Amino acid sequence: MKTTEKFEIFINPGGFIEQRFVGSQNPESVRTAIERLIKQSEKLSSKKGRVLILVDITNISNIDVSGKMSETRGEIVEAMRQAEYDRIAIYGDLAGQVMVNTLVLIAGRRRKIRVFEDRIGALKWLKSKA
C-alpha cells in the first residue's frame, strides 16, 4: 500500500476482487480506490465470466458526512452505475452500512450491491448463485 493510499486491493484466491479500506478517508483516497477497483474489474471481466467484488469498510475510522465528501459520494454513485461487475458485497459497521446503502438506493443498484454486518454474510451472498 502506497503512503497516499488508504486501501488495499487484490485478487482473492477465491477468484474475486477484494478491497479493504483503512483509516479516515478523503476525496483523493476514495477517488484513487474507485479508479483501481474499476481497472481491476475491467481486467477480470475481460478474462472470464462473473466479476465479484468484496469490499471491507470495517476499518474506516469515521464516516465523514460533511459537505467535503459530497462530490465524492456522487462519484461513488456514478461508479456503481458505470463499472463492470456482477455483484458487490460490502461489509462494515452500522454507520458505514447506512451510508453505502443510501448510495446504492440512489444508484438504483440494490440487486447487484448488498451491504452486510460481517464478512461471512457478505461472502455467502457474493458466492451464491444469482
Added chain:
Amino acid sequence: MVEIQSIARSNVMDQLFSDARHRKLQKGQILIYEGDPINNLFLIADGYVKVYNIQSDGSTRIIFIYGPDDMFPMTSFLSGAGIGRYFYECMTDVQLKIMPQEKFQQALRDRIEIGEALIGYAIDINNQFLGRIEVLSVSSARRKVVALLQYLIERASFSKGNEHSYLKVPLTAQDIADMCGLTRETVSAQMLKLKKDGVISGSKTLTIDNQKLSRL
C-alpha cells in the same frame, strides 16, 4: 447552523413523504416488533414513539424517543440486516405518515441531495443511539438520571426563555426506570433528591431547571 440543518431536513422529509398515507395510533400501540422486516418508513407528524428492547430478565430498556419530524426506522432500513432491531411503541397518541419501502426507494433514486440529507440524519440518530447506550452502561444511578434529563431536554422538551425546560412527554417513574436501566425505587429516590435540590419540579410533566442541571 443547527436551525438551517433542521429546516433543510424538514424540507427533505416533506418531499419524501408528500404522498404518504396518514394514520392515527393510540398510546401503547406497537408499530414494529424486534425482528420484523422493515416494510414501511414512518414520519411522525405529532406525538412520541419509544424504542426499546427486552432484557434477559424480562424488563424493558428504553433506548430512544422519536418525536415530531423524526423518521424511523432509518438505520434498520438502511443497514444490511433490513429488520427491526428494537420494539417501537407509541408513548402518546401519535399521528404518522407512512411510506412503503419500495416507494421510498423509488423516491430516493437519482436524488443525491436527498440522499445526502438522509445520510446526515441517519448517522446523527445512530450517534445519539450510541450515546444513550453508553450512558446506560454508567454505574452511578445519579449520573444515569442526570444524563437522561439532558437527553430528554434535547429530544422532547420546549423552553420558555433559557431558564427552564418543560418535558412534552408525560413520564412515570417506571418509564424513567426503563430509560435508565434502574429499578423504580432507585429512580424515585434519585428524583426526590433532584426535587429537593430544585433541579426538577412537577410530577408527570417535568419542569427542569437548565442551569442547575448543567452544574451537576
